[in-house]
Amino acid sequence: MPPRQPRDQSRSTGGPPQRRVGGPAQPAHRAPLSHITTVGVRRPGYGSSGRQVPINVNFFTVDSIPDGSIYHYDVISAGKNMPIAMNMRIIEALQDHVAPSIFADTRVVFDGRKNLFAPSKLELGGDSREFDVTLSAAPTNPDKPPRIYKVRLAYAAKISTEILHRFIAEQQSQDNAVSTALMALNVVLRMEPSQRFPTKGRSFFTPEGARLIGAGLELRRGYFQSIRPAIGRMLINVDISTGVMYQPGPLIDLCMSFLGITGRNMLRAAIPDRKRLALGRFIAGVRVQTRTAAQVQTGTRGDQGTPRVIRKLSTQGANQLSFVLRGGQTKTVAQYFQETSGRPLQFPGLLCVEVGQGGALIPLELCTVLSGQLVKKEIPDDKKTQLVQFATMRPKERLDSIRKGLQVLAYGQSEYVRKFGLTVDPTLLTTQARVLDAPTLQYGSMGNPRAATVNPRNGSWNMADKRLFRPATIQAWVFIIFESFERFEDQVAQGVARDFVKGIRSTGMTVVDPNPVVRRVNGQGNIPRELQAAGDQCFAEKEVPPTLFVVVLPEGGNDIYIIVKHWGDVTKGVATQCLKAPKCTGANMQFWANVALKVNVKLDGINVITEHGLLSDPQKPTIVMGADVMHPSPGTTGRPSFAAVVSSVDSYAAKYVADQRVQASRQELITDLKEMSVYLLGKYMLYRESIEKVQPSLRAPKRLIFYRDGVSEGQFQQVLDQELPLIKAACEELNINPTITLFVVGKRHHVRLFPMNEKDADPKSGNLPAGTVVDRDIGHPTEFDFFLQSHAGILGTSRPAHYSVLYDENDLTADTIQALSFALCHVYARSTRSVSIPAPVYYADTVCARAKIHFDPSSRQEWSDSGATDVSESLETFKQKYLPPHPKQRLRMYFAVRVF
Incomplete structure (x- = not known):
């Protein structure tokens, strides 16, 4: 596409342009200049594989940013920890009533905490000045004088906007000055709506369409906006957001x-x-x-x-x-x-x-x-479904709302946007995406070798004529029923047991004795003792210990579930499979085949492998690891965070083991990553040598692929400085030297991809197909990142995962990394659909979510009560109370399913 002519200013939003920062279609990749430093890996080039499709992305181009300077001031107030809304009122009163002469020719913007930005230098009579501010509202007590707020403005820095022009042109490293300039422009954008609407971070919420959902809660929709640098241009990301308010x-x-x-x-x-x-x-x-x-x-x-x-x-x-x-x-x-x-x-x-x-x-x-007070605590579980339903919007509906949102944002009418010289193109950004070919999946065959392979279509596949790649064996099993006899009669129980065996065997698994030991158990009694008694009965009658406990739970049986899982995973070391009574009664074979996927990996089986060359290269064995950290719910105090790392142990990156640790509350970096990596690398080498029988020289990994979840862009450098050395130290301790590639994969962003042509959309959901990848136009100016929508969305608008390559000793190309990540989204054990993030990352998230299972259910405190608790036990106390998995479970994928 040729360069556009200067646009008619009547079609732009914002003030008079100073310099255009948009541009023509994405040029061919060129390496950044040699003096440019990056946090992560420099972009090696763009991917080229796959079918090209034109798409819309929820970005608007900033036509121009000002030439000149932005002046940064620190705001120091005597009132500590005041609400942002109160701070905003104080600064507004300062401009309008206390010192109007200083702000007569300018309008400053304020982030509500400590950062104030002005388009021209303020005449303070020096580098700082203190003011006495009184709010105009009438005092609550006429006998008491109005409160005086002391506010001091202190000059901090002069920011040249030239660095932003240079940065998006790949001629400037991202340093503190660039980050501060971007922060300033973001504050400019949200200043106007923050004065009219409730805000949370970069989102604000309008009262139109508000919905009361009970429990004292109100749902509102709003808009997220963020200015961000891209390749050759500056963009504004606009999305629909959802806020939870207190009922007014x-x-x-x-x-x-x-x-x-x-x-x-x-x-x-x-x-x-x-x-x-x-x-x-x-x-x-x-x-x-x-x-x-x-x-x-x-x-x-x-x-x-x-x-x-x-x-x-x-x-x-x-x-x-x-x-x-x-x-x-x-x-x-x-x-x-x-x-x-x-x-x-x-x-x-x-x-x-x-x-x-x-x-x-x-x-x-x-x-x-x-009205308009945001809830900062965790909402009740029974209201989360209504929240999801309220937030769910089909792609076309979401895109229309984003376009309409530009009228609410009204950049051209904002006094602040005009004063800072920003102009915004109201046309939605278009770019070229590519749809990657799905990896070939391999199952076991039912006598027909050709039936062993599957080529997924739009992120899903059918294994009706397939057997699991490595099916497990059930020698004997126990059937525990917690549901009442009236709701789950003996005849129903017999049918469920019969269908369970039939479904298990349909996938190639072996059930030696199809007749289980059946026991009805009172959920109010001593559940661990009853489970032990059932196991003893099985051993006495079958002369073998039970391989599996199948447990039927009543509605609302979450507490029973926790007790059963703790007993099986932590205390006894035996696989358990829980079923909800209403779902398993009269279930079809598809239901039981899905149950078999969970049971097989819990019994050391492997469901499916992908034939990606990098994973199955016998001369360069590859270990794939995933890591995540789960923090306490909002509003919760006295609770620790939980870190989890999982890693593959087999030659195909299909079977995983996990390690989990307790660490300081809300600490994102993994404290014990070295010890966890030593443990997992050791399990990989043990499995390769003892199970796969490889030569001793090939038991150690030659490549290590590490996916890290949950890390914000501001923490990338910390991951490189603190976590990467721990991984390397673990390798050194084991006397191995794999080449390492480290990714960060994130879902906490507001980028959405929309098909431009109906023929490119899934006819049912309206989403782009699984495998859609974008690495042009909206990526980082210098660093190696891309967006991959690896799953077929069913409800709402799919969210692609954002991948940032922070470290790469394997010299992987864009095509290789994108195909590898897409392939790993197909080996999540409990599904015949590709998932939204690579399986090891998904598993790490699941291990974190199961942390409550590792505390003794008979003595643990209530973990969730409207997201708040008064518990303030020490970190060491939590570490002592945390019980690791039983040794028999540690090499099994007991974590393949999230807790209720």
């Missing part, structure tokens, strides 16, 4: 919704302590406006001063809770409000809340929850 309106209604009750008289102090404590944790931190009893009854608006923040919920009702006045007189809260307002409370038996720093006691009925 009367606080009493929010409390009733959270507790699931109707009728305000039910919300009394007599509610169970467990529910009262949960409610108190849920509403702690919520901002409310207060009214008098008279205002509530007459429907008039209350105090419009500074909102008050709820600290905690009382244990008594307003008619029982008393306090001492200044004169020494004791009154109940109900008496006080009746006397001060002239009217009694409508519900004097209801609880109160403590608000503000002074801990004032306010009855629930006098508080109104302000």
Whole structure:
């Protein structure tokens, strides 16, 4: 495509252009200049394999960024840890009322914390200046003078925008100055919407289409926006986002919704302590406006001063809770409000809340929850489905909403965007993607050698006439039923057992004795003892220990599931397969074949392998590892993080083993990575020598492919400086020297790919097909990254995975790395569909999610209660309580399925 002529400014959004930064279609790759440094690997070139398809991407091109400078100031305030919204109000008052002359010719932008940016230098009379700021709202107490906020602006740096022009032209390394300039432009973009809408990070949320879902929650849609550098241009990423808010309106209604009750008289102090404590944790931190009893009854608006923040919920009702006045007189809260307002409370038996720093006691009925407050705690499990449904949008619907979002963003109408000289092309970005060929998969054959291979189509395949690559054997098995007899009669149980054996055998697995030991167990009893007794009975009757425990759970049997898994994986070292009673009753053979996929790998079998050449090269054996870290839920305190690393042990990177450790809360880098790598590399070499019988000279890996999940771009350098040396130290300790390639694979981004032509879309979902890869136009200016949509989306708009190559001693090409990553998305053991990230990364995430299984269910604290807990045990205590898998399970893929 030839270069475009300068655009008619009436079609652009933003201020007058200073320099165009868009450009023609992606040029041929050229290596960055020799003096350019990168965090990761320099891009070796673009991929070329696969079928080309034109696509839309949810980016808009920044036509121009200003020539000149941006001035950076630090904001120092005496009020520590104030809400961002309050900080924004203070800076707004500073500009409009306190020092308007300083800001007469400019409008600064502020990130709500400490960074302020101006398009021209502020006349502060020096490098810093302190101001006294008073907010214009009326004080809540007329006898008390308004609060004065002391704010000091301190000059920090002058940022030349020339570095951004040079950076996207591959003539500038990414340094702190580039990062600060990008931060400044992002603050410019979100300044206008942050003054009108609730915000979270780079997302803001509008009230249109808000939906109440119960439990005191409201869902809202909004828009995410982020400016980011790309190859030869600057882009704005715009996407649809979803926010969870506290239900606005009367606080009493929010409390009733959270507790699931109707009728305000039910919300009394007599509610169970467990529910009262949960409610108190849920509403702690919520901002409310207060009214008098008279205002509530007459429907008039209350105090419009500074909102008050709820600290905690009382244990008594307003008619029982008393306090001492200044004169020494004791009154109940109900008496006080009746006397001060002239009217009694409508519900004097209801609880109160403590608000503000002074801990004032306010009855629930006098508080109104302000609209647009984001919930920072984990939402209840039973509401997550509604959240997913609300957030799910088909590709065409999402794309239309993104286009409409440009009207809400209104870059051309933003005073801040104009002052900083940004202009934005309102045309959605188009680029060329490629659809990679799916890898050939190999199963075992049912007498026909040709039937052993499968070529997936759009990320899925059928193994109806296939047997598993290496099927396992079940010598004897136990059938445990926790469901009641009325819901799971003996005849039903016999049918389920018969279908289970039939389905297992259909995949090539061997069931020596199809008749299980059947026991009905009371879920309220001693479950471990009952399981042990069933195993003893099996050994007595069959003269062999049970290979597998098949467990039928009732609805809501999550606690039983945890106990069963802990007993099998940690205590006893025996494979367990849990089934939900409603799903397995009358299930078809496809259901049982899927169950067989899980059972086979738990019994040391291998389901399928991929014939990718790099993985199966006998002269350069390759180990593939994946790592992830799981952090406590938002709002949770006193909980550790869990790190997991998995690695392949076989010649085809199809069978994996895992290691997991407890580490400091919210620490992303893996502390014990060296020890974990030593353990896993040792298991690889042991398996190769003892199971695959390779020559001793070939038992050690010659190549090590490491996929790291969950790391943000700002932590890439830390991964290279701290984690990579630990991997190398593990190899050195084992006296091996594989060449290492290290990726970071991420899903926490807002890039979406949309087909331009209907013929390129999946007819059912509207998504692009599995294997769609993009490494042009939207990639990093200098570093080696790409986006790969490796799965066939079923619901909503698929999210591609973002791969960044941080380290590569194997000199892999773009085509090789992309094909390898796509192939590894096809060997996830429990599925006949490709998954969204490579199997080792998926497994590492699963191991992290199963951490709760490793703590004794009989003594463990409740792990989730609206995302909050008061537990503050030490890290060492958690490490001591964490119990590793039983030695018999450590070489099995017991982790192939996530916990409920």
